[in-house]
Amino acid sequence: MDSILRALADPALLAIVALSFQVTGIALVIAVVAGVPLGAVVGLTHFPGKRLVTLVLYTGMGLPPVVVGLFVYLALSRSGPLGPLGWLFTPAGMIVAQVIIAFPVAAGLTQTAVEAVDRDLRLQIRALGATRWQSGWTVLREARIGVTAAIVAAFGGIISEVGAVMLVGGNIDGQTRVLTTAIVLSTRQGDFALAMALGIVLLLLTLGANAVLLQLQGRRR
Amino acid sequence: MRSRRLAQSIVIAVVVIAPAIGVAAASAIGLAAAAHRVAPAPQPIVLRLATTTSTADTGLLAAILPDFERACGCRVDVVAVGTGQALELGRRGDTDVLLVHAPDQEAVFMKEGHGERRDDVMYNDFVIVGPAADPAGVKGSTTAKDAFGRIAKARAMFASRGDKSGTHSRELKFWKAAGLSPTPTTALPWYLSIGQGMGETLGFAGERRAYTLSDRGTWLFMQRKLPNLRILFGGASIRENPDLDLRNQYGVIVVSRHKHPSVNAALAGRFADWLLSKATQQRIGAFGREQFGQSLFYANSDEYCAATTVRGR
Numbered sequence: 001m002d003s004i005l006r007a008l009a010d011p012a013l014l015a016i017v018a019l020s021f022q023v024t025g026i027a028l029v030i031a032v033v034a035g036v037p038l039g040a041v042v043g044l045t046h047f048p049g050k051r052l053v054t055l056v057l058y059t060g061m062g063l064p065p066v067v068v069g070l071f072v073y074l075a076l077s078r079s080g081p082l083g084p085l086g087w088l089f090t091p092a093g094m095i096v097a098q099v100i101i102a103f104p105v106a107a108g109l110t111q112t113a114v115e116a117v118d119r120d121l122r123l124q125i126r127a128l129g130a131t132r133w134q135s136g137w138t139v140l141r142e143a144r145i146g147v148t149a150a151i152v153a154a155f156g157g158i159i160s161e162v163g164a165v166m167l168v169g170g171n172i173d174g175q176t177r178v179l180t181t182a183i184v185l186s187t188r189q190g191d192f193a194l195a196m197a198l199g200i201v202l203l204l205l206t207l208g209a210n211a212v213l214l215q216l217q218g219r220r221r
Numbered sequence: 222m223r224s225r226r227l228a229q230s231i232v233i234a235v236v237v238i239a240p241a242i243g244v245a246a247a248s249a250i251g252l253a254a255a256a257h258r259v260a261p262a263p264q265p266i267v268l269r270l271a272t273t274t275s276t277a278d279t280g281l282l283a284a285i286l287p288d289f290e291r292a293c294g295c296r297v298d299v300v301a302v303g304t305g306q307a308l309e310l311g312r313r314g315d316t317d318v319l320l321v322h323a324p325d326q327e328a329v330f331m332k333e334g335h336g337e338r339r340d341d342v343m344y345n346d347f348v349i350v351g352p353a354a355d356p357a358g359v360k361g362s363t364t365a366k367d368a369f370g371r372i373a374k375a376r377a378m379f380a381s382r383g384d385k386s387g388t389h390s391r392e393l394k395f396w397k398a399a400g401l402s403p404t405p406t407t408a409l410p411w412y413l414s415i416g417q418g419m420g421e422t423l424g425f426a427g428e429r430r431a432y433t434l435s436d437r438g439t440w441l442f443m444q445r446k447l448p449n450l451r452i453l454f455g456g457a458s459i460r461e462n463p464d465l466d467l468r469n470q471y472g473v474i475v476v477s478r479h480k481h482p483s484v485n486a487a488l489a490g491r492f493a494d495w496l497l498s499k500a501t502q503q504r505i506g507a508f509g510r511e512q513f514g515q516s517l518f519y520a521n522s523d524e525y526c527a528a529t530t531v532r533g534r
Binding site: 086191 | 301313442
């Protein structure tokens with residue numbers, strides 16, 4: 001118990017927590033900025049190949065993080081196509097992997113949220129003289145609960161994953177160690193008490209982040 | 222009319238999606254590069270060391286690396302994976318230097334030309350641990366080969382690293398020597414190949430009351446968390462280990478700059494020299510003595526052996 005308290009008070013833990021949120025935070029922003037508009041457009045328009053795009057997004061939502069990690073690892077390896085970037089075993093590489101995991105979730109769930117909005121609403125707004133952009137934006141606002149859920153799901157998916165950040169980051173002490181990989185390390189060393197403590201820290205922080213996201217969703221009608 | 226609306230939709234979709242992807246890509250590269258620079262304030266020179274879980278988990282590297290980091294004004298990033306993966310990192314040029322313990326695999330690695338130099342660093346030994354009840358009667362074995370034979374004969378539960386690590390390679394050699402051909406595969410119900418590191422494998426063996434082969438360093442480090450296991454062959458310390466075949470030699474390999482121009486071979490060479498120097502070797506030998514009553518690793522670089530009268534081999 002003593003050693004757990006000491007471990008939790010260790011400044012290294014703060015660095016691990018900070019890195020977890022840096023990596024996941026930046027990846028989430030990128031995935032949402034790219035994914036939500038894309039999902040909205042796919043949801044609102046009809047175009048040849050829409051079913052295929054939808055299929056790709058749905059499949060993307062189920063991508064195993066460790067498989068994404070493996071492909072990103074091979075791509076970023078010195079022997080791989082993006083080797084010269086030197087991003088393997090760095091937070092930059094971890095962000096790339098997490099963007100790939102989060103993007104389909106943000107886009108796909110936004111698409112379904114937008115598609116669920118009553119079509120009559122769009123027709124009404126158009127009839128009142130709204131441009132395509134105005135009507136699209138209004139639909140998005142109507143779907144904001146679903147869009148928030150999309151962002152929350154994307155966040156949950158990447159803050160909790162360990163396969164991709166372990167493979168691409170390498171769990172380097174002081175450089176690429178995040179909460180999930182630290183838990184794996186503690187477990188590997190048989191220090192279950194510390195692993196549990198880290199797990200609880202992760203859960204509490206995720207709870208806090210989601211509370212903030214829910215607040216940003218705004219008033220429910 | 223319909224086809225015009227369709228065309229409009231496609232145009233809009235493309236006009237929105239393409240910039241979205243473009244913006245995402247640009248911001249990804251920009252933000253990620255910024256995050257990359259955000260970590261330590263002035264970016265020092267980095268040496269990447271791929272090593273095994275045993276050297277990292279025992280705390281040896283955490284204890285001695287700061288000396289090197291101070292001396293060279295650099296940062297050593299330790300990627301701790303199994304020997305197999307570490308060597309693969311070397312083959313891909315993803316690491317500058319290796320610290321591993323699988324002489325046969327190291328020899329192949331050097332022969333393939335991926336390393337420009339390899340030196341002995343330190344050694345310890347392996348021990349066979351298992352349940353106190355000892356159903357296979359390993360305690361009475363004369364040699365490790367004998368012990369493995371007894372385990373196979375009794376079909377007693379055995380937990381294998383199964384991950385191409387140095388420990389795993391040694392284990393397979395013993396099975397072969399004990400006459401098991403082909404070597405045990407996962408098809409045998411008593412042979413549990415879990416594909417994980419030494420710490421996890423020991424924990425697993427404790428839970429399943431199985432035998433396993435462990436390096437003494439990791440065993441000593443984890444012993445108090447493993448009340449169900451005992452050393453059944455190998456003695457209480459390396460001096461008491463009756464079987465020289467259980468000796469476990471660690472080597473440092475500098476990745477070839479010839480084959481992998483991107484590695485920092487010069488700094489890796491300095492690291493190897495430092496690791497083999499008398500002062501560092503003495504620190505390696507002293508590590509853990511106070512905590513465990515015996516050394517976890519025994520220094521035996523050429524330089525150290527020449528400088529002292531203690532024979533390391």
